[in-house]
Amino acid sequence: MLKKIPLHWQILAGMVAGLLLGFIADRLGAQQFVKHWVKPFGTIFMNLLKMIAVPLIIVSLVKGVADLKDLSRLSQMGGQSLVLYLITTAVAVVIGLGIVNLVKPGAGVRPATREKLLGAYADEAKGRIAAAKSEQDKGPLQPLVDIVPDNVFAATTDNRRMLQVIFFALLVGIGLILIAEEQAKPVKDVFDGLNEVILKLVDLVMLAAPVGVLALLAALMTEAPSADILLSLVWYALCVLAGLVLLIFAFYPALVWLFTGKSYRFFLRGILPAQLVAFSTSSSAATLPVTMERVQEHLGVHEEVAGFVLPIGATMNMDGTALYQGVAAVFIAQVLGLTLDLGAQLSILLTATLASIGAAAVPSAGLIVLVIVLGAAGIPQEGLALIFAVDRPLDMCRTVANVTSDACVAMLVAQNLDLLGEPHERRLDDVYPR
Ligand code: ASP
Numbered sequence: 001m002l003k004k005i006p007l008h009w010q011i012l013a014g015m016v017a018g019l020l021l022g023f024i025a026d027r028l029g030a031q032q033f034v035k036h037w038v039k040p041f042g043t044i045f046m047n048l049l050k051m052i053a054v055p056l057i058i059v060s061l062v063k064g065v066a067d068l069k070d071l072s073r074l075s076q077m078g079g080q081s082l083v084l085y086l087i088t089t090a091v092a093v094v095i096g097l098g099i100v101n102l103v104k105p106g107a108g109v110r111p112a113t114r115e116k117l118l119g120a121y122a123d124e125a126k127g128r129i130a131a132a133k134s135e136q137d138k139g140p141l142q143p144l145v146d147i148v149p150d151n152v153f154a155a156t157t158d159n160r161r162m163l164q165v166i167f168f169a170l171l172v173g174i175g176l177i178l179i180a181e182e183q184a185k186p187v188k189d190v191f192d193g194l195n196e197v198i199l200k201l202v203d204l205v206m207l208a209a210p211v212g213v214l215a216l217l218a219a220l221m222t223e224a225p226s227a228d229i230l231l232s233l234v235w236y237a238l239c240v241l242a243g244l245v246l247l248i249f250a251f252y253p254a255l256v257w258l259f260t261g262k263s264y265r266f267f268l269r270g271i272l273p274a275q276l277v278a279f280s281t282s283s284s285a286a287t288l289p290v291t292m293e294r295v296q297e298h299l300g301v302h303e304e305v306a307g308f309v310l311p312i313g314a315t316m317n318m319d320g321t322a323l324y325q326g327v328a329a330v331f332i333a334q335v336l337g338l339t340l341d342l343g344a345q346l347s348i349l350l351t352a353t354l355a356s357i358g359a360a361a362v363p364s365a366g367l368i369v370l371v372i373v374l375g376a377a378g379i380p381q382e383g384l385a386l387i388f389a390v391d392r393p394l395d396m397c398r399t400v401a402n403v404t405s406d407a408c409v410a411m412l413v414a415q416n417l418d419l420l421g422e423p424h425e426r427r428l429d430d431v432y433p434r
Helices: 007-028 031-068 071-103 111-120 122-136 142-147 159-178 181-207 209-223 227-232 234-260 264-281 284-297 303-316 319-335 342-358 365-376 381-416 426-431
Strands: none
Touching: 007 031, 007 209, 007 264, 031 071, 031 159, 031 181, 031 209, 031 264, 031 284, 031 303, 071 159, 071 234, 071 303, 071 319, 071 342, 071 381, 111 122, 111 227, 111 381, 122 365, 122 381, 142 159, 159 181, 159 303, 181 209, 181 284, 209 264, 227 234, 227 381, 234 264, 234 319, 234 381, 264 284, 264 381, 284 303, 284 381, 303 381, 319 342, 319 365, 319 381, 342 365, 365 381
């Protein structure tokens, strides 16, 4: 019976049920029940996805690079991807800055509300500022140093060190291209087989998606801050949301249509389940297995491109996060009564674009790098406390944009390299109908 309902409807039903359950439990004072008896199922679902993410990155990148067979193709794909990541991210920040300067959500926040927010979230803000500061103290070349692991096995045990894992997998793939074909073949065969196994595991994990998202959203509802705090930030939240909606429903589908000729419906329908998982988990890294499967099998992107563009995109290409940083920085300045000249706004554009690359693909990572953006624009970093209350719901939405952007870039690169084919939904079709 359940097999007949398409996956995205099952997940949506789980989300609605989770929101309802959380709302009712909150009203009945049953938060502890949700915490102990419902939330663990959400945590298990997240862990299952994260468990697959690291092996998936290694296997798909090694296989993707090795399949390219020559290094010039790799640099072509790498170059195109990086340019597209940067362009889409910069466009996202420009959209965010445009909206927040037009609407001026910070102008409407009363001084009493400002003091209340600054007081209520001061400790949380301090924690994030300290985390960002310890990163900055390490020097300008530290991000480069951080990419190279001193122990690859240690790197695979920490989901925040994804870039190190990616670096290692890229090198192994390059090594496979450079050695003799007959020596490379058995190794590649193993990676081919492993790739199939891991994608099958994604199918199995996705069977639990409706229950997983139900549990995650129910728990979130019981942990949400009070309604009056949320209301005082509603204009700010709406500005971020408007920007994200523009990106997700206009900018990416338009790019895909313009450059690949694939329709609006084809693109959004293909990526929808990954968007729903991104929304529920707030983590591009946890969503990566689902994104990978959807992009390959429902959007027709060849494995070589998906295996390369998506893992790197999940860690580096964060348009939603960058847009949010632009809006948040200007909003904080507005609430604090500061005027930002063109120079300051341009520095926000630059640092938000670059800082989003450094954000980890995990919940709330955007908040930490926002500290750097605030510093660059001369905005007091303690102002971070102003936006804490609504960060989680916005994190959920910006993660959707992050994942959609990765899918869009993958399609454009695939089209450019003539590696965009027809969808072949064999793996999911075993489990779910279209
Ligand atoms: N949660 C986001 C992601 O994983 C990052 C962030 O904006 O905090 O894509």
